[in-house]
Amino acid sequence: MKRSLLMWDETLFRDPEVFEIDYVPEQFNHRxxxxxxxxxxxxxxxxxxxxxxxxxxxxxxxxxxxxxxxxxxxxxxxxxxxxxxxxxxxxxxxxxxxxxxxxxxxxxxxxxxxxxxxxxxxxxxxxxxxxxxxxxxxxxxxxxxxxxxxxxxxxxxxxxxxxxxxxxxxxxxxxxxxxxxxxxxxxxxxxxxxxxxxxxxxFPPYSEEEIRGILGERVVQGLYPNVLRSDLLDLVVEQTTKSGDLRVGIDLLKRATLSAEKAARRSIEQEDICKAYKVSRYLHLAYSLRALRAEEREVLGRIAEMAIRDDRETNAGEVYHFVREHVGISYTRYYKMIQKFDAMRLLNLHYRQGRGRTRLISLRYDPDRVLEHLRREQTGSI
Structure with a gap:
């Protein structure tokens, strides 16, 4: 009878390097x-x-x-x-x-x-x-x-x-x-x-067909035959196209394969892809947080805590008073950080007209996810 479970020393990866973000393929198409x-x-x-x-x-x-x-x-x-x-x-x-x-x-x-x-x-x-x-x-x-x-x-x-x-x-x-x-x-x-x-x-965004071709090549190079069915590759392509970032698809394939290996299965299932996408979709957030200094991460964390507490858009002045209690920075330094977070697409900084122009702050990501990724950065986990 054919074994359906991986042995402890077996793997689904033919070449795991293919799914690293900094991997440079010999055959680089569409550019x-x-x-x-x-x-x-x-x-x-x-x-x-x-x-x-x-x-x-x-x-x-x-x-x-x-x-x-x-x-x-x-x-x-x-x-x-x-x-x-x-x-x-x-x-x-x-x-x-x-x-x-x-x-x-x-x-x-x-x-x-x-x-x-x-x-x-x-x-x-x-x-x-x-x-x-x-x-x-x-x-x-x-x-x-x-x-x-x-x-x-x-x-x-x-x-x-x-x-x-x-x-x-x-x-x-x-x-x-x-x-x-x-x-x-x-x-x-x-x-x-x-x-x-x-x-x-x-460099224009890749089309859906280009994404399919690139990810398909990675699967052939990096995984053993029959590890990923064609209909599940279609699902990966769909989620990658939705995100607009090819790196999401590459990371998704890696995490889905690791998930299947952890379950000792010889092929990837839909549950592996769905589970992996919950992490891979936040790839931009993870990369952006790595580029922040410790003080900037702390300020962003306080903004996320306030967003959870108030569950609404908050004006920049209210946020500053909350942040200052925990971090103790000047308003000038704080506002430079806010502008940087806005430029990095971590939050939205916009204005509301009233008696004056009120600056409003809202996170682009779920605040719980922001805090989770900040904790991962602090502990050095993936």
Missing amino acids: DTQIRELAFQVRPGLRGGRPLNTICRGLPGTGKTTSVRKVFAEIEEVTQKLVPIYINCQIDNTKFAVFSQIYRRIFGHLPPASGVSFKQLLDAIARALQREEQVLLVGLDDANYLLYENEINHVLYSLLRSHEAYPGVRIGVVAIVSDMSVSLQTEVDARVASVFRPTEIY
């Missing part, structure tokens, strides 16, 4: 046009010139990061004269943090944690580029986070005007932007705009 445009932009760097500055713009989960990493990997295969450096600005969102990652790529280790000024850091990087006659190509993923932290001008100015202090240094920038309300061209100041002048490459 040929964007990759060709990006390759054209960086081509001058292959000949020793300055790469053309570029903005890759589109909603989350539309292939921007994968496209950039694909082009960067191809550059590394063919030359050492053009040095591509990928930086996640959700994590490294200050000028010093960005240049520390550039330093690590060039020298193989991070700069000392203390006792090094930014001027010394920039000087070491520029001297190395001059000595090796190398061109730098910096990929700023989620560059909009530099804008939220008021760092975008400092970073771009230091990168794009470095040749003025260090003759012969050539640096190009590829900025990846997932916040469609942000326009970096208009947000940067005049001294940066004069040297930035980027070309924008737009």
Whole structure:
């Protein structure tokens, strides 16, 4: 009789790496046009010139990061004269943090944690580029986070005007932007705009058929045969299309497979997908919370607690008084956080007309879910 249960040392995954968010597939479909445009932009760097500055713009989960990493990997295969450096600005969102990652790529280790000024850091990087006659190509993923932290001008100015202090240094920038309300061209100041002048490459949302093709390929590569029926793949595609983020579908497949394995089944069932979707649908929330500082998470948590208590839209002043009792921050600092949360699509900040203009705050997510994910971040659980 054929066994219907997995043994303790068996798995449904042929290759679990396929379902990691940062996995770069060898065969990357539906973004040929964007990759060709990006390759054209960086081509001058292959000949020793300055790469053309570029903005890759589109909603989350539309292939921007994968496209950039694909082009960067191809550059590394063919030359050492053009040095591509990928930086996640959700994590490294200050000028010093960005240049520390550039330093690590060039020298193989991070700069000392203390006792090094930014001027010394920039000087070491520029001297190395001059000595090796190398061109730098910096990929700023989620560059909009530099804008939220008021760092975008400092970073771009230091990168794009470095040749003025260090003759012969050539640096190009590829900025990846997932916040469609942000326009970096208009947000940067005049001294940066004069040297930035980027070309924008737009990444449209994947169609339902494109999502089906991409997820179907992941299933073939990452799972053993017959683990996922075609009708259940249709369900995953439907939920992914609804979310508008391909990463939700990839994460959903991973979690559904783990759920089936936990139940010692040899195939995924509908209950596994439905259970997984309850977690995967909050992928944007989880990624956004990771990018917040401890104080910002605490403030957001207090806002969620107040939302549960009052169960209504609350004006910004009432929220501040509640937050101040627990966190003790100035109104200026508090309001900057609120504006950042609004830009990150964690809450809505809008106005109601009355005797004056009252600012209203409402969370975009269920407050219980926000608190749950904040606790997970605090404990380091997934």
